[in-house]
Amino acid sequence: MRAFLIRRLLGLVIVLVGISLLTFLLSHVLPADPARTAIGAKGGQKQYQEMREKMGLDRPLPEQYVRYVQDLLHGDLGYSYTSRRPVLTDLAAYFPASLELMLSALFLAVIIGIPLGVMSAARVRGPLDRSSGAFAVFCTAMPLFLTGLLLQVIFYKQLGWLPAAGRIGLVLGEPEHITGMFTVDSLLHGDWPRFIDSVKHLILPAITLSLPAMAILIRIVRASMLEALGQEYVRTARSKGLSEQRVIYGHALRNALLPTVTSLGMLVGALLSGGFLVEIVYTFPGLGMYVLNAILRAEFSALISTTLLVATVYMVANLLVDMAYVVIDPRIRYA
Amino acid sequence: MTESPETHPLLRAISNRRAFLRAAGALGAATALGGPRWSPPAAAQDGSTLIFLASDAAYSLDPAENWDYGGGATILSHVYEGLFKFVGADKVTLEPNLAEEVPTVENGGISEDGLTYTIKVKPNAVFHDGTPVNAEAVRFSYERTRTLKMGVDFLLDQIDTITTVDDLTVQFTLKKPFSPFLFSIGGLWGNSIVSPETVNANSTGDEDLGHEYLLFADAGSGGYILESYDPDQKQAVLTRDPNWWQGWDDGPHIERVVILWITEAATIRSMLERGDAHIAANLTPEDWDALSTMEGITTVEAPSSLQCEIVLNNAKPPLDNPKVRQALSYAFNYEQAIDGLMGGHAVKLDSVVTAMSLGYAPAATQYTYDLDKAKALLAEAGLADGFTFELYALHLFLNDQLLLEMYQADLAKIGVTLDVKVMESNAFLSQHLNGNVDESFMGFISNVGPDYPDAYEMLALVYGENSKPPAFCCNFEFFTSPEMEEILTRIESALDPAERQAALQEGFDLAFAEAGVMWLFNFKQLLGMRSNVQGWEYSFLLGANYAPFERMSLA
Numbered sequence: 063m064r065a066f067l068i069r070r071l072l073g074l075v076i077v078l079v080g081i082s083l084l085t086f087l088l089s090h091v092l093p094a095d096p097a098r099t100a101i102g103a104k105g106g107q108k109q110y111q112e113m114r115e116k117m118g119l120d121r122p123l124p125e126q127y128v129r130y131v132q133d134l135l136h137g138d139l140g141y142s143y144t145s146r147r148p149v150l151t152d153l154a155a156y157f158p159a160s161l162e163l164m165l166s167a168l169f170l171a172v173i174i175g176i177p178l179g180v181m182s183a184a185r186v187r188g189p190l191d192r193s194s195g196a197f198a199v200f201c202t203a204m205p206l207f208l209t210g211l212l213l214q215v216i217f218y219k220q221l222g223w224l225p226a227a228g229r230i231g232l233v234l235g236e237p238e239h240i241t242g243m244f245t246v247d248s249l250l251h252g253d254w255p256r257f258i259d260s261v262k263h264l265i266l267p268a269i270t271l272s273l274p275a276m277a278i279l280i281r282i283v284r285a286s287m288l289e290a291l292g293q294e295y296v297r298t299a300r301s302k303g304l305s306e307q308r309v310i311y312g313h314a315l316r317n318a319l320l321p322t323v324t325s326l327g328m329l330v331g332a333l334l335s336g337g338f339l340v341e342i343v344y345t346f347p348g349l350g351m352y353v354l355n356a357i358l359r360a361e362f363s364a365l366i367s368t369t370l371l372v373a374t375v376y377m378v379a380n381l382l383v384d385m386a387y388v389v390i391d392p393r394i395r396y397a
Numbered sequence: 398m399t400e401s402p403e404t405h406p407l408l409r410a411i412s413n414r415r416a417f418l419r420a421a422g423a424l425g426a427a428t429a430l431g432g433p434r435w436s437p438p439a440a441a442q443d444g445s446t447l448i449f450l451a452s453d454a455a456y457s458l459d460p461a462e463n464w465d466y467g468g469g470a471t472i473l474s475h476v477y478e479g480l481f482k483f484v485g486a487d488k489v490t491l492e493p494n495l496a497e498e499v500p501t502v503e504n505g506g507i508s509e510d511g512l513t514y515t516i517k518v519k520p521n522a523v524f525h526d527g528t529p530v531n532a533e534a535v536r537f538s539y540e541r542t543r544t545l546k547m548g549v550d551f552l553l554d555q556i557d558t559i560t561t562v563d564d565l566t567v568q569f570t571l572k573k574p575f576s577p578f579l580f581s582i583g584g585l586w587g588n589s590i591v592s593p594e595t596v597n598a599n600s601t602g603d604e605d606l607g608h609e610y611l612l613f614a615d616a617g618s619g620g621y622i623l624e625s626y627d628p629d630q631k632q633a634v635l636t637r638d639p640n641w642w643q644g645w646d647d648g649p650h651i652e653r654v655v656i657l658w659i660t661e662a663a664t665i666r667s668m669l670e671r672g673d674a675h676i677a678a679n680l681t682p683e684d685w686d687a688l689s690t691m692e693g694i695t696t697v698e699a700p701s702s703l704q705c706e707i708v709l710n711n712a713k714p715p716l717d718n719p720k721v722r723q724a725l726s727y728a729f730n731y732e733q734a735i736d737g738l739m740g741g742h743a744v745k746l747d748s749v750v751t752a753m754s755l756g757y758a759p760a761a762t763q764y765t766y767d768l769d770k771a772k773a774l775l776a777e778a779g780l781a782d783g784f785t786f787e788l789y790a791l792h793l794f795l796n797d798q799l800l801l802e803m804y805q806a807d808l809a810k811i812g813v814t815l816d817v818k819v820m821e822s823n824a825f826l827s828q829h830l831n832g833n834v835d836e837s838f839m840g841f842i843s844n845v846g847p848d849y850p851d852a853y854e855m856l857a858l859v860y861g862e863n864s865k866p867p868a869f870c871c872n873f874e875f876f877t878s879p880e881m882e883e884i885l886t887r888i889e890s891a892l893d894p895a896e897r898q899a900a901l902q903e904g905f906d907l908a909f910a911e912a913g914v915m916w917l918f919n920f921k922q923l924l925g926m927r928s929n930v931q932g933w934e935y936s937f938l939l940g941a942n943y944a945p946f947e948r949m950s951l952a
Binding site for chain 1: 454456548612628629630631632634655658659660661663664667670671823826827867
């Protein structure tokens with residue numbers, strides 16, 4: 063297991079170097095000029111040249127990359143001329159919000175998607191199976207921004223039950239930061255009003271983001287369960303007189319979980335990057351809003367750092383998934 | 398986090414099962430019943446908190462750096478004060494603010510040679526920190542902006558020295574006579590007076606001069622105090638200063654202003670409809686139309702100072718021929734653009750500045766949609782068979798590309814082929830402004846607005862030799878005219894209003910006759926507000942992101 067972990071971590075480093083190189087090159091061939099953006103349209107040519115030198119843009123591209131990596135290794139992710147602070151500080155401010163949204167959406171997708179998939183497989187072509195199939199198609203087909211707007215119209219504008227924007231109410235203000243995730247922080251402080259308020263702000267964005275993931279889980283779990291239910295060990299279990307519930311949850315589901323867990327690892331990346339659009343729709347101040355501004359203002363450091371962060375989360379999630387295989391299926395061993 | 402784990406209420410609750418269940422039950426009940434209402438509605442209903450949805454983001458809250466509407470017009474204009482201020486929605490006028498009066502040659506405030514401006518500060522003005530606003534504070538503020546050189550200092554380029562004559566008298570000496578000087582220090586940008594005490598107490602050195610501190614804090618004397626500014630959560634809060642030196646009437650007043658930057662147009666509209674916001678600074682034309690028919694909401698269409706232009710590169714053939722540029726000006730269908738693509742939310746420009754600006758007068762030559770005239774001018778220029786050129790849309794505003802595509806169809810009718818291209822604005826400007834005409838582009842569609850509402854500034858910025866690339870904004874068209882330079886010099890030195898106006902008129906006429914730039918229209922801003930908002934007035938200079946909170950209330 064240790065050798066496996068070392069191999070995977072080395073692989074993670076190699077992939078991150080590759081991603082940093084790719085994003086660096088891509089961002090520098092884009093027809094955008096961060097120095098001009100930083101000084102503003104009314105900045106003179108002298109200021110512009112000074113800013114180019116300050117940003118190192120006057121140096122050859124390979125040298126710029128080497129400098130960037132050197133800084134990166136020293137924990138310096140660059141400086142944002144929009145927020146006027148280090149990119150690392152920006153990421154520390156915005157990443158917890160995106161992580162909170164992603165985890166909430168994943169939680170919803172799992173607690174609804176997996177049971178629905180199991181129940182659909184248990185009664186194939188029954189009313190529940192057909193309904194969940196239609197629901198999955200609907201969730202997959204609906205663009206995130208449209209779902210977001212629809213939910214806003216229903217639950218904010220018409221019913222007035224839930225807020226449409228932000229992470230927490232203005233009067234309450236942010237809880238004292240521990241993790242940066244408002245629900246967790248307010249809970250740790252025992253601050254129920256803030257906890258309830260931040261949960262209410264999270265509900266609509268989390269539902270919006272979770273629906274496509276839920277659809278994928280429903281279909282994957284259903285297919286895996288159908289395959290498992292057709293296996294001989296299930297027939298044996300049934301012939302032994304075990305209850306159907308025991309057969310499904312005790313035998314079939316455990317075997318059907320492997321592909322489900324694999325898809326969870328993939329979903330983490332999709333939810334984190336898909337959440338960017340949801341954040342913009344709900345003015346949810348996470349990485350999505352940050353990346354949007356970074357793109358508009360050609361802030362290369364912010365763009366590359368965010369990409370690296372998302373890639374790291376994705377790869378760590380998949381590493382955890384691989385490790386979870388050992389727990390789910392004792393037959394699996396990593397040399 | 399200083400609290401030990403043992404003292405965490407949650408951990409305490411979990412360690413006591415009954416307490417935990419009670420808490421969880423309370424939580425479930427609160428959630429099911431709706432819990433506390435989302436705070437904006439609660440705040441919106443308290444009768445003294447106004448929720449303002451700003452459109453432009455706040456780039457910087459340091460007055461020495463700020464040059465935007467979101468931070469400047471929405472926040473700084475209430476937290477800080479200048480010596481003067483512009484008032485008026487339709488036609489602006491300059492009024493004293495911290496200054497006792499507007500100096501003139503007659504009252505002795507301006508020297509006969511137009512080089513020295515002596516300004517008296519009101520004796521009772523105080524900053525939020527309790528220190529007096531005096532001549533030294535004025536000198537300190539301007540010197541701070543000039544020292545920091547964060548961009549906005551260009552508006553103070555004409556100043557040679559600033560000295561204090563006595564505790565309440567400050568004297569500006571200019572490098573040369575500059576008639577728009579008072580207008581240039583009457584605007585918001587570069588003219589906020591900061592408290593030396595607060596700045597010095599929070600400065601980390603001569604290079605900082607309190608800059609880092611002022612990005613999030615307040616050193617002003619205005620009617621409102623900056624309570625908080627959270628760029629991460631996209632919100633700011635202002636609270637009324639009950640001790641404001643200008644005093645308050647009996648009220649009621651807006652005690653608290655919550656400023657939100659909401660990105661999604663549908664959310665902005667919903668918040669206004671539900672009463673969760675009082676004013677939305679920028680509505681889409683569709684939302685504005687829909688809200689205009691709704692009860693409880695007032696919609697306003699107000700002229701902005703932003704002007705739409707097509708920049709033609711005067712240094713590149715065949716656009717170096719004025720007849721070609723005139724032909725292109727006659728080939729634009731202004732009416733169709735304004736009524737069609739702009740949905741009627743724009744006004745055709747008949748001068749270099751909008752009708753609301755100081756010194757405005759229509760130019761002698763006017764361009765209307767006349768393809769026959771355009772054809773004839775092309776023939777006179779030896780281009781009867783037309784020519785091909787390209788214009789760029791930089792997506793600086795909605796529909797800019799569509800406007801060029803509409804223009805493309807009309808130009809085809811006179812044999813001119815227009816290639817419409819799109820490019821990211823900063824990359825475009827970097828190349829276009831590098832000063833090398835050969836590397837510059839043929840032209841582009843853009844918008845431009847004044848820093849202060851005097852016609853001189855637009856004339857100098859758009860047509861002046863000093864504004865040509867690479868030196869400065871905004872002679873993007875490489876307009877070259879010794880005649881215009883002479884006119885600009887005359888305007889600068891003219892202390893007599895009639896003489897000045899005559900020179901301005903010559904400038905407008907020359908600009909339109911040469912057609913260096915095609916002036917299309919000025920935009921209208923579309924706002925919405927709840928009907929209980931009282932006392933709102935539009936500011937032409939500061940636009941929709943400004944509202945006079947000091948004179949407003951909620952019914």
